[in-house]
Each structure stands twice: as structure tokens, then as C-alpha cells.
Amino acid sequence: MTTIKSAEVIVTSPGRNFVTLQITTEDGTTGLGDATLNGRELAVAVYLADHVIPLLKGRDAMNIEDTWQYLYRGAYWRRGPVTMAAIAAVDMALWDIKAKVAELPLYQLLGGQSRTGALAYGHASGRDTEELFDSIREHQEMGYKAIRVQTGIPGFDNVYGVAASAGGDGERYDHEPARRGSGGRALPVEESWDTRAYLRHVPTVFEAVRSEFGAELPLLHDGHHRMTPREAAQLGRSLEPYDLFWLEDCTPGEDQAALRYVRDHTTTPLAIGEVFNSVHDYQTLITERLIDYVRSAVTHTGGITHLKKLADFASIYGVKTGFHGPTDVSPVGQAAHLHLDLALHNFGIQEYMQHSEATLQVFQTSLRFEDGLLHPGERIGLGVTLDRDAAREHAYDPAYLPVNRLTDGTVHDW
Structure with a gap:
């Protein structure tokens, strides 16, 4: 059993904001997942930290499908960009771990x-x-x-x-x-x-x-x-x-x-x-x-x-x-x-x-x-490593997507 030991949310802004989840197993294998939701980044970071990470410790990192269903169906309130970005981050990190354990690039799995x-x-x-x-x-x-x-x-x-x-x-x-x-x-x-x-x-x-x-x-x-x-x-x-x-x-x-x-x-x-x-x-x-x-x-x-x-x-x-x-x-x-x-x-x-x-x-x-x-x-894995020192050099910078209006001032789709 490849047991999840811990998980951490990393927010960094090297020119724009990114939210990353890092999951670590008991044997020290790490996996990365992207949880970035442009203009609403901190909503996903908090969702992960307060609601998802407490559920991960002690789970078998190899059981990706079961974990996905647990986070999706188990929360009752399904879908939506915040929830699905959080689940995505966990899912990517677990696939990264599984491929590293198999010592293969992910596409082989x-x-x-x-x-x-x-x-x-x-x-x-x-x-x-x-x-x-x-x-x-x-x-x-x-x-x-x-x-x-x-x-x-x-x-x-x-x-x-x-x-x-x-x-x-x-x-x-x-x-x-x-x-x-x-x-x-x-x-x-x-x-x-x-x-x-x-x-x-x-x-x-x-x-x-x-x-x-x-x-x-x-x-x-x-x-x-x-x-x-x-x-x-x-x-x-x-x-x-x-x-x-x-x-x-x-x-x-x-x-x-x-x-x-x-x-x-x-x-x-x-x-x-x-x-x-x-x-x-x-x-x-x-x-x-x-x-x-x-x-x-x-x-x-x-x-x-x-x-x-x-x-x-x-x-x-x-x-x-x-x-x-x-x-x-x-x-x-x-x-x-x-x-x-x-x-x-x-x-x-x-x-x-x-x-x-x-x-x-x-x-x-x-x-x-x-x-x-x-x-x-x-x-092996996703093929991405996170430089924690470099990430710490770039603090979160609040930003929004634009708003679009018609020439008469009516809000329109951007």
C-alpha cells in the first residue's frame, strides 16, 4: 500500500497566479496537481486546504478512481469550477505518483x-x-x-x-x-x-x-x-x-x-x-x-x-x-x-x-x-518538478478577468 502522508497547497505568482497541490506518500514519493482557477485562485486553495486535504491522509495513493469518486460523490454538492479544479489537482497528483512508482512517463499508463x-x-x-x-x-x-x-x-x-x-x-x-x-x-x-x-x-x-x-x-x-x-x-x-x-x-x-x-x-x-x-x-x-x-x-x-x-x-x-x-x-x-x-x-x-x-x-x-x-x-510521472525556493519569490497578486460591455453599457459575455 502506497499511503498518503501529507498534502500541501502552494500559491505562487511568477507573472500570473498558480495554485498547485503537492501530495507526499509515506515513502517520500511526491505528486503535483494544478488547481488554478483564473481570477478565483484562492477559492480553490481554501477548498483544498479546508475540505479536501483532511480527507487524503492515510488513503492509498494507488486507488485513483476510488479517490475521485469519493471526492466527487462524497461531497454531495457536485461539479462547479471550484470543486472540479480541486478534484483535478488531487487526481493529477495521484497519477503523477502512480507513474513515478511504476518508473514510467504517465502516457505509458x-x-x-x-x-x-x-x-x-x-x-x-x-x-x-x-x-x-x-x-x-x-x-x-x-x-x-x-x-x-x-x-x-x-x-x-x-x-x-x-x-x-x-x-x-x-x-x-x-x-x-x-x-x-x-x-x-x-x-x-x-x-x-x-x-x-x-x-x-x-x-x-x-x-x-x-x-x-x-x-x-x-x-x-x-x-x-x-x-x-x-x-x-x-x-x-x-x-x-x-x-x-x-x-x-x-x-x-x-x-x-x-x-x-x-x-x-x-x-x-x-x-x-x-x-x-x-x-x-x-x-x-x-x-x-x-x-x-x-x-x-x-x-x-x-x-x-x-x-x-x-x-x-x-x-x-x-x-x-x-x-x-x-x-x-x-x-x-x-x-x-x-x-x-x-x-x-x-x-x-x-x-x-x-x-x-x-x-x-x-x-x-x-x-x-x-x-x-x-x-x-x-x-517519469508528469515530468514536472516544482522549485519551492523559486515559488516563494513570487507572492500572490490579486487579479481578475476582464468585464465586457456593449456600446450602450450593457454587460455582455467576455
């Missing part, structure tokens, strides 16, 4: 390699066409073979996914609050939005990109939940001539039936689910084949155990994976994705936003990126 590497896509963006083209070329020089394209909209200063400069990570606003409330605490950035202007402008951008970069480059685009089903169908149809790899989050995913309308009116491939927390959120979307890719992140969907079940369910219906990979998923969560990507037969593509140098000093990873493909490496 998940069935071994189904491919030599996972196709990755990067984030190119620009406030105008020239800046966007520069960003696409920079990402190609970095080795990306598939690229997400986000564009500025004339008349709007801040638009989701558009970095401050060409080649930026495309999500600068999620950790750069522009104003302060009482006591100097950070408040969310507020952005403005006009869907009609967006719908007019985006097809012209993709026409220009295809003209400049040709038909072979896989292109992706994120609508970030901002359209009604009718608007999403309009955009999907208008983008059909440009052969997108996918249109992501075209409409809020809570109303699964809404995707029927979009699917009926466009052949553009659809991806959705980065804000989902459970396989149950996808049931209608998958069984009715209303989407082509599931977008969940291992950190927000209950860990490796639950994400593999989601992927296996999706595979029955010909739906592939496209796991959410922003930089607020730590290198621990990123490594978990890559082990799944390598093993799952129905892998589609992996989002890959590269972490900062400071982050990679705290989380030292065996990941490699070559010729457009990601691989988790051959270290």
Missing part, C-alpha cells in the same frame, strides 16, 4: 503513444492587418504549424485575444488590471463590444490572411461566447470559404440545444467547452454530433481521470479533442494534457501558449516542441 507528438496551435493577433501578418509570421518562425487568428475591430481599443503588440500571447488583459478600487485593490478591466461590427470585419480579415499565407495553413478563430445562435451561424457561414480548422465558442455553451441551429446553418467545424466542468455538460453536444472538438482543460474538468472519460465518450461519436491550453493552466496541467494527447486515439489539436521564463523557473518541465508538435518528454 494511459495506453502508450498513439502518435509521435501532438499538433499544437499558437495565438497570432493584431490590431490591424499588418500587425496580424507580422504575428502570424513570428509564430511560424517559432515552429507553429497551426495558428489561431484574432483581430482588432476598427473603432475599438481593446478586443479579446488581441495582444498589445505583434507576437504577444493574445490574452494580456487577464492579468493586467487597469484600475483600482477602494484600498488600492485591482478591479477588472472593462472592454467595449459591438457584435455587428465584428461580424462585418472578421470575414475580411480571413480573406486577407488566406490570400497572404495560402490554403494549407490551418487557421482557428475564437468567438469567446459573444454571439447569439443566429449570429454564430452567420459568422460560420461567412467563414466557410476560408476553410477554418475550427470556430471556437461561437455562442454560450450553457444552452446545448442552441448549437443545433448553428450546426444546421454552417459547415464550419465547431469547438466548445473551455468553461465546462463535466462530461455531463457535453452530453447533447456529443450524442447529437453538434460539435467537432471538446475544449475542456484538465485543470477545470476533474483531472486526468475525468477528462479521459470525456474523450472516450466523444470518440464514440467521432468528436475529437482540443484541450484548453492558456497560460493560466500551469505547466503541471499542461503536462497532463500532453500525456493524454499522446495516448488518446481521438486527439485533434492542442492549444499551446508558452509560459514565461519566470514560470518555467518555478515549474521545470520536460516538455519539448519540435516541428509544430508537442511531446511531454520521457521523465
Whole structure:
């Protein structure tokens, strides 16, 4: 029996906030799990410290499925991002331990390699066409073979996914609050939005990109939940001539039936689910084949155990994976994705936003990126070690995701 001796929550902010769970067994084997919930990090840290860790001591670290069910069903109050991020952290850490005990990289315990590497896509963006083209070329020089394209909209200063400069990570606003409330605490950035202007402008951008970069480059685009089903169908149809790899989050995913309308009116491939927390959120979307890719992140969907079940369910219906990979998923969560990507037969593509140098000093990873493909490496376990001294140098820094408003001031989806 490999007994759990202790568990600890580590919060660090090497440029952005991360919540990590470290579980230690009686024989000294350690496992890491990512529990980061961007903008609500401390809620998960407290949930783990006060409610989950007291339940772990003395349990057999090898019984991963039983522990998952114990934490999910045993709490009665199920699902939700805080609960599922906490369970995910435990689950990842236990898989890390099991693979270390077996002295194998984790993907070997998940069935071994189904491919030599996972196709990755990067984030190119620009406030105008020239800046966007520069960003696409920079990402190609970095080795990306598939690229997400986000564009500025004339008349709007801040638009989701558009970095401050060409080649930026495309999500600068999620950790750069522009104003302060009482006591100097950070408040969310507020952005403005006009869907009609967006719908007019985006097809012209993709026409220009295809003209400049040709038909072979896989292109992706994120609508970030901002359209009604009718608007999403309009955009999907208008983008059909440009052969997108996918249109992501075209409409809020809570109303699964809404995707029927979009699917009926466009052949553009659809991806959705980065804000989902459970396989149950996808049931209608998958069984009715209303989407082509599931977008969940291992950190927000209950860990490796639950994400593999989601992927296996999706595979029955010909739906592939496209796991959410922003930089607020730590290198621990990123490594978990890559082990799944390598093993799952129905892998589609992996989002890959590269972490900062400071982050990679705290989380030292065996990941490699070559010729457009990601691989988790051959270290045993997840392949990530945590430098505790480096982590202590970066104190928690309160921050929020932005808030979005229409031009008349109405709060809209960000």
C-alpha cells in the first residue's frame, strides 16, 4: 500500500497566479496537481486546504478512481469550477505518483503513444492587418504549424485575444488590471463590444490572411461566447470559404440545444467547452454530433481521470479533442494534457501558449516542441518538478478577468 502522508497547497505568482497541490506518500514519493482557477485562485486553495486535504491522509495513493469518486460523490454538492479544479489537482497528483512508482512517463499508463507528438496551435493577433501578418509570421518562425487568428475591430481599443503588440500571447488583459478600487485593490478591466461590427470585419480579415499565407495553413478563430445562435451561424457561414480548422465558442455553451441551429446553418467545424466542468455538460453536444472538438482543460474538468472519460465518450461519436491550453493552466496541467494527447486515439489539436521564463523557473518541465508538435518528454510521472525556493519569490497578486460591455453599457459575455 502506497499511503498518503501529507498534502500541501502552494500559491505562487511568477507573472500570473498558480495554485498547485503537492501530495507526499509515506515513502517520500511526491505528486503535483494544478488547481488554478483564473481570477478565483484562492477559492480553490481554501477548498483544498479546508475540505479536501483532511480527507487524503492515510488513503492509498494507488486507488485513483476510488479517490475521485469519493471526492466527487462524497461531497454531495457536485461539479462547479471550484470543486472540479480541486478534484483535478488531487487526481493529477495521484497519477503523477502512480507513474513515478511504476518508473514510467504517465502516457505509458494511459495506453502508450498513439502518435509521435501532438499538433499544437499558437495565438497570432493584431490590431490591424499588418500587425496580424507580422504575428502570424513570428509564430511560424517559432515552429507553429497551426495558428489561431484574432483581430482588432476598427473603432475599438481593446478586443479579446488581441495582444498589445505583434507576437504577444493574445490574452494580456487577464492579468493586467487597469484600475483600482477602494484600498488600492485591482478591479477588472472593462472592454467595449459591438457584435455587428465584428461580424462585418472578421470575414475580411480571413480573406486577407488566406490570400497572404495560402490554403494549407490551418487557421482557428475564437468567438469567446459573444454571439447569439443566429449570429454564430452567420459568422460560420461567412467563414466557410476560408476553410477554418475550427470556430471556437461561437455562442454560450450553457444552452446545448442552441448549437443545433448553428450546426444546421454552417459547415464550419465547431469547438466548445473551455468553461465546462463535466462530461455531463457535453452530453447533447456529443450524442447529437453538434460539435467537432471538446475544449475542456484538465485543470477545470476533474483531472486526468475525468477528462479521459470525456474523450472516450466523444470518440464514440467521432468528436475529437482540443484541450484548453492558456497560460493560466500551469505547466503541471499542461503536462497532463500532453500525456493524454499522446495516448488518446481521438486527439485533434492542442492549444499551446508558452509560459514565461519566470514560470518555467518555478515549474521545470520536460516538455519539448519540435516541428509544430508537442511531446511531454520521457521523465517519469508528469515530468514536472516544482522549485519551492523559486515559488516563494513570487507572492500572490490579486487579479481578475476582464468585464465586457456593449456600446450602450450593457454587460455582455467576455
